[in-house]
Amino acid sequence: MKTYGVIMAGGGGTRFWPLSTKAEPKQFLNLSGKDILVNETIDRQSAFIDREDIFIVTNQTQAELMLARTDGRVRRDHVLAEPAARNTAACIGYAAMEITRKYGDGVMCIFAADHHIRDEQEYTRVMREAVRTVEETDALVTIGIHPTFPSTGYGYIKNSPIEGKRYRKVEEFVEKPDPDTAQSYVEAGCYAWNSGMFVWKASTILGYFERLLPDIYACLTEIGNAMGTAGEREVIQRVYPTIPKISVDYGIMERAKGILMLEGDFGWSDVGSWDTLDTVRKKDENGNIVSGDTLLMDAKNCVIYGKNKLIAAVGVEDLVVVEGDNAVLVCPQKDAQRVKQVVEQLEKSRKDRFL
Amino acid sequence: MKTYGVIMAGGGGTRFWPLSTKAEPKQFLNLSGKDILVNETIDRQSAFIDREDIFIVTNQTQAELMLARTDGRVRRDHVLAEPAARNTAACIGYAAMEITRKYGDGVMCIFAADHHIRDEQEYTRVMREAVRTVEETDALVTIGIHPTFPSTGYGYIKNSPIEGKRYRKVEEFVEKPDPDTAQSYVEAGCYAWNSGMFVWKASTILGYFERLLPDIYACLTEIGNAMGTAGEREVIQRVYPTIPKISVDYGIMERAKGILMLEGDFGWSDVGSWDTLDTVRKKDENGNIVSGDTLLMDAKNCVIYGKNKLIAAVGVEDLVVVEGDNAVLVCPQKDAQRVKQVVEQLEKSRKDRFL
Numbered sequence: 068m069k070t071y072g073v074i075m076a077g078g079g080g081t082r083f084w085p086l087s088t089k090a091e092p093k094q095f096l097n098l099s100g101k102d103i104l105v106n107e108t109i110d111r112q113s114a115f116i117d118r119e120d121i122f123i124v125t126n127q128t129q130a131e132l133m134l135a136r137t138d139g140r141v142r143r144d145h146v147l148a149e150p151a152a153r154n155t156a157a158c159i160g161y162a163a164m165e166i167t168r169k170y171g172d173g174v175m176c177i178f179a180a181d182h183h184i185r186d187e188q189e190y191t192r193v194m195r196e197a198v199r200t201v202e203e204t205d206a207l208v209t210i211g212i213h214p215t216f217p218s219t220g221y222g223y224i225k226n227s228p229i230e231g232k233r234y235r236k237v238e239e240f241v242e243k244p245d246p247d248t249a250q251s252y253v254e255a256g257c258y259a260w261n262s263g264m265f266v267w268k269a270s271t272i273l274g275y276f277e278r279l280l281p282d283i284y285a286c287l288t289e290i291g292n293a294m295g296t297a298g299e300r301e302v303i304q305r306v307y308p309t310i311p312k313i314s315v316d317y318g319i320m321e322r323a324k325g326i327l328m329l330e331g332d333f334g335w336s337d338v339g340s341w342d343t344l345d346t347v348r349k350k351d352e353n354g355n356i357v358s359g360d361t362l363l364m365d366a367k368n369c370v371i372y373g374k375n376k377l378i379a380a381v382g383v384e385d386l387v388v389v390e391g392d393n394a395v396l397v398c399p400q401k402d403a404q405r406v407k408q409v410v411e412q413l414e415k416s417r418k419d420r421f422l
Numbered sequence: 423m424k425t426y427g428v429i430m431a432g433g434g435g436t437r438f439w440p441l442s443t444k445a446e447p448k449q450f451l452n453l454s455g456k457d458i459l460v461n462e463t464i465d466r467q468s469a470f471i472d473r474e475d476i477f478i479v480t481n482q483t484q485a486e487l488m489l490a491r492t493d494g495r496v497r498r499d500h501v502l503a504e505p506a507a508r509n510t511a512a513c514i515g516y517a518a519m520e521i522t523r524k525y526g527d528g529v530m531c532i533f534a535a536d537h538h539i540r541d542e543q544e545y546t547r548v549m550r551e552a553v554r555t556v557e558e559t560d561a562l563v564t565i566g567i568h569p570t571f572p573s574t575g576y577g578y579i580k581n582s583p584i585e586g587k588r589y590r591k592v593e594e595f596v597e598k599p600d601p602d603t604a605q606s607y608v609e610a611g612c613y614a615w616n617s618g619m620f621v622w623k624a625s626t627i628l629g630y631f632e633r634l635l636p637d638i639y640a641c642l643t644e645i646g647n648a649m650g651t652a653g654e655r656e657v658i659q660r661v662y663p664t665i666p667k668i669s670v671d672y673g674i675m676e677r678a679k680g681i682l683m684l685e686g687d688f689g690w691s692d693v694g695s696w697d698t699l700d701t702v703r704k705k706d707e708n709g710n711i712v713s714g715d716t717l718l719m720d721a722k723n724c725v726i727y728g729k730n731k732l733i734a735a736v737g738v739e740d741l742v743v744v745e746g747d748n749a750v751l752v753c754p755q756k757d758a759q760r761v762k763q764v765v766e767q768l769e770k771s772r773k774d775r776f777l
């Protein structure tokens with residue numbers, strides 16, 4: 068059975084505001100200095116999936132931009148454009164239906180467009196193992212990340228070994244913990260970070276939709292029946308926005324039995340905010356991460372991103388300074404998560420021109 | 423005898439970089455939020471000098487911009503354009519010669535274009551007194567500023583009272599002191615800040631040029647002889663750049679005898695750097711001074727100047743954040759003086775496009 072890549076690129080993410088904006092979300096940022104995140108994701112999957120077999124699910128307003136930015140990496144008919152964001156269950160169901168109707172069936176490797184992997188070789192090895200596991204077992208397989216510190220920013224997967232197997236049994240998905248609980252998880256040794264990477268057959272996951280999320284399944288079927296017909300666009304425009312909004316984690320993973328997990332230890336990061344940038348980019352000798360035209364004098368442990376203008380940083384420490392097209396952000400690294408509040412406040416005060 | 427205002431606006435000042443640039447120096451900045459510094463200076467002098475009688479000495483590259491920005495405040499033939507910056511003696515000598523040739527003689531009130539006065543009424547009173555003193559005595563008169571704190575950033579004028587007079591006798595001009603010396607000056611009560619404000623007759627100062635700076639006087643005479651003739655521009659272009667570079671303080675004030683001083687206590691400030699901005703602008707309830715589009719969250723005692731973009735400052739204290747057309751500066755208030763180093767480094771590394 069053929070293996071397909073499914074890259075979820077629906078995010079309008081503003082956690083890297085003011086560099087990321089609604090028009091230019093995180094997946095289009097070149098945070099590593101090498102390429103934009105979505106292209107790094109495609110190229111990483113190309114190590115074990117033919118480029119011809121990679122899909123991207125994005126929203127309609129971004130579809131053309133996606134084709135332009137990915138520069139021929141992905142087939143035009145493999146860019147699936149959602150008319151509305153309906154969370155990850157809808158997104159994955161849409162891709163599964165597309166693969167089923169177009170190619171009969173296939174193993175789907177699902178990955179976010181805007182995450183980062185340090186050790187791509189190990190990543191490829193684990194993903195190949197996951198595909199083999201799906202082919203052997205027909206199970207839902209998820210990739211749990213070996214936790215390198217007691218993160219309170221991720222959900223965890225409690226898991227247990229299965230004798231004689233390289234894959235493990237998922238016992239339970241647990242929410243983002245408080246610091247003490249996170250510490251106990253790491254010490255226990257049987258908890259992995261929930262990275263949102265999944266591998267399964269299109270037919271298998273559609274079976275779960277049918278049993279666990281029948282309302283969504285009905286929508287997907289209506290859309291599937293129209294695929295390849297003249298009415299396809301019209302049906303998608305009409306039906307997709309009515310799909311119940313639910314994540315695949317809540318809708319399926321936390322309710323399905325017999326989910327398997329492969330543990331990955333390959334330097335995964337969701338690159339969630341400016342203060343996590345050291346996962347994708349090396350610091351200089353003073354601990355700074357810089358991009359664009361900068362002039363630093365006695366600056367230490369700063370993230371300095373210039374875009375159109377020179378950024379001069381003098382005598383500052385642990386600071387994030389980012390220039391976007393419409394705004395400049397200055398905050399201590401420890402407050403990097405508060406970018407969300409800034410964006411909310413701009414939305415509330417109708418200053419959308421800065422978003 | 424008529425009184426003339428002479429505003430020295432030759433500065434290419436970059437102490438307010440990146441808002442001030444070579445093309446847009448400090449005198450053209452609206453730091454107070456009311457008007458640009460040079461217009462505030464003109465309007466302040468208009469209280470005791472007819473606008474028709476105000477001169478501005480600036481450099482040739484800025485002359486047209488000066489006429490545009492001052493918006494009809496100053497007569498075109500009263501904007502004196504230096505072909506090269508030759509320090510304050512040349513600048514004042516040029517203005518004195520112009521007044522002499524055009525109007526015979528006059529009392530000159532000399533003021534920098536980019537300083538600030540809080541109490542304009544008191545300033546007017548002191549300046550009128552200074553003009554009266556010049557008319558009575560024919561002396562060189564300088565305005566010493568009552569020191570409100572032991573500044574190490576200004577030179578001082580040691581002075582003593584003269585019985586029965588409102589003006590005082592200048593004993594000595596002294597250099598910028600170290601902190602202990604500054605403290606002793608303030609305690610002594612007979613030292614005033616040297617603000618660089620002067621009042622004297624054009625004929626009197628030209629007499630001092632003739633005796634103390636004969637080389638400069640020869641240049642000024644050659645220029646003066648050409649004034650009003652067809653060859654004026656040619657002579658200025660040729661002669662002015664050869665005038666020895668010396669300040670009026672070194673060249674005349676420190677060597678002349680019998681200089682008189684009037685003490686001013688009217689909230690004078692040379693607004694020398696970003697951390698002195700509170701002299702021209704009120705802080706908000708969190709101690710911030712802001713301009714342009716800003717979004718502040720838990721920001722305290724900051725100076726935040728946006729120009730084209732929104733500046734979002736989150737969780738920062740005692741910081742200066744300034745956006746200019748070509749650059750953004752971020753530094754603690756205590757390092758505001760280091761802007762000079764930034765500008766020097768940009769010049770050295772030939773990154774003039776950011777200046």
